[in-house]
Amino acid sequence: MSVEPWFIVAMVLSLSGYGIYLAGLRRHLVEPSRASWLIWAVATGIEAATYLAVNPGRPQGLVFVVSALSCIVVTLAMWRRSRWSRPSTTETVCMAASLAAIILWLPLQETFWAHMLVVGAVPLGFWPTWASVWEDRARERSPAWGLWTLGDLATLFVAVRSHGFGVGEYAYILVELLCHASVWLMVGLSTISPLRAFGVRKEGLRILDAYVPANPFAVRETHLGKAVFAARGFARGETLLRFSGPTVPATRVPGRLSGAADRFLRIARDRYMGPSGRIDDLINHSCAPNAGLRFTDDGVFLVALATIESGEEVAWDYSTTLADGDGTMTCACGAAACRGRIGPFAELPADTQRRYRALGVVAPYLDDQPEPVVQERAA
Template identity: 75%
Template sequence: MTVEPWFIVAMVLSLAGYCLYLAGLRRHLVEPSRASWLIWAVATGVEAATYLAVNPGKPQGLVFIFSAVACIIITLAMWQRSRWTRPSPTEAICMAASLAAVVLWLPLQETFWAHMLVVAAVPLGFWPTWASVVEDRARERSPAWGLWTLGDLATLVVAVRTHGLGIGGYAYILVELTCHASVWVMVGLDTIDPRQALSVRSRGQKLLDAYVPANPFTIGTTHLGKAVFAARAFAEGEELTRFSGRRVAASRVPRALNGARDRFLQIARDRYMGPSGRIDDLINHSCAPNAGLRFEREGVVLVALTPIAPNEEICWDYSTTLDDPDWSMECRCGTATCRGTIGAFATLPVERQIWYRLRGVVAPYLVETVEPGRERAA
């Protein structure tokens, strides 16, 4: 039996894409959406199975099976380094669609409609990734998106050359092609060069995209565990990274997460930001920090308080956002000025509070002016 050359091209491009993406994930060069990959890990398996049922014997079905296995591998790799949160409404809808497709496919034997239902849910699976890229394009700057797009084009060629496919044969390929291509355009077409995503070159790229430097951070370990280090020099006042995560009411923050396991960031008197699963979760506390959080209209931004040299650990003072008098944890930062305990901002020495306020790295709700006629109790 003659092997279709375009089928080989599709498999090679798909394989290369997943290998490069996994390499970037392990080296912390990409910060993927956990929600999208969890959805894809479930949905691609159903998509592959229903596609083969609708189009038995078609070689492109093997590409989809391979993609499903690769999605599961990447999701498991992310699982080891992330904490998972309750699905958003969009994520829940997509997962429900995948479950409904399984019901249509197996008990009801409605294979075609099961396949079309999962195809319709594909854009929902991409929604968390689109939102992540809009917030910060650098999170997905990987050549994988270009390789997957070209692989989809090769798969489409295979489908056309094999003839006889109806809407059930082309719908999934076209939707996947559109979604992959959209992310590729959003992060920059120049990312097809794998040397950039693997940090072989030190300079950034620019093509249909804003200038994005090489990854400015590395992940290492200290006596506290994982830590974030500067991969290049930062000037005083320079923006380092933006903190992100789902907003959570104070009443819903798990009280059992006291201490080192707590990745919730207080952003208002009654609201917290949950763990993002990205690099901001790994930045440690220090009683003598070189960075601090500024609350801006666009979000919460970590800025350099002093010049930061390459290979220097990046730290900030957790107390600059804390208003909860009941929260505390032991501090083991090891600096000469270590306080021994991390607590609410009010527990800091007055001169330290003033130092942080002058640099604009105290949460707004901690520096509110006392109303006229009201005084603090002595």
């Protein structure tokens, strides 16, 4: 029995897309929506199973099975960068739809309607990604979206050539095709080029792609591990990026965290901001920082405290968010004025505390601490 050429094309494109996306994830060249991938990991598994039940023997069903497994692999790769947070309304609706599909499929044996229910939940899974790309299309810079779109098109050809019929045959293929194509259009059709997605080196600095203004940072290795470097210049006072991540009560912050494992930012006496899984998790400490955190009603923003040149590492002083009782750590930032340890804000020299307060880069919950008293030397 001969193998349908379009089936091979669909498999190659789909697997290539997942492989390239996973490579970009490991190199921090994409900033995926954790919500979308968690939804897809569940929904694609259910969809693959119900599709095969509705359309037994169809070769395109194998494409969906492989895609579901690959989706789970990518989601697991993101797991270490994720923290639990309360599901959004969209996530809740999508998870409820997946649960309802399982109930229809297994106990009630309504496979067709279970299949259609999951098909309807697919766009909900894409909603967090659409919102993320709308805010910054560079977050999903990857040839994967183009490869997945073309893979869906090849899968559609397989369905047509195998004489498929009915809404149960084509609904999922068409919905996936439209959703993948929409993201590909949003990030730019030129991202199909691997060179643009993986970047090129120029004078030792990795240029990510044409969207440098939207994603003006590069991640490189230093003696401390991964670090964030400016891919363009920033003026003093300019906002660099917004810190994000789930709000975590102090009672739920794991103990004994240190080094790369400690991605928690204290934002109040009883609350922390957990890891975001994005580039803000990788910004290191410096005792002579060129950036600082500014807390506003709209969020926590990293701002430049001095002119930052292209190729310069971006760093802020962790002590500006630490209170008495917070753990201390050894500092190896390498600055000429390195203090040797990172400790509470109250332990900083008095003039350093005043300078940080004047710059507006001290966590607000620390502002109720008294100004340091400087003892006058006797004449």
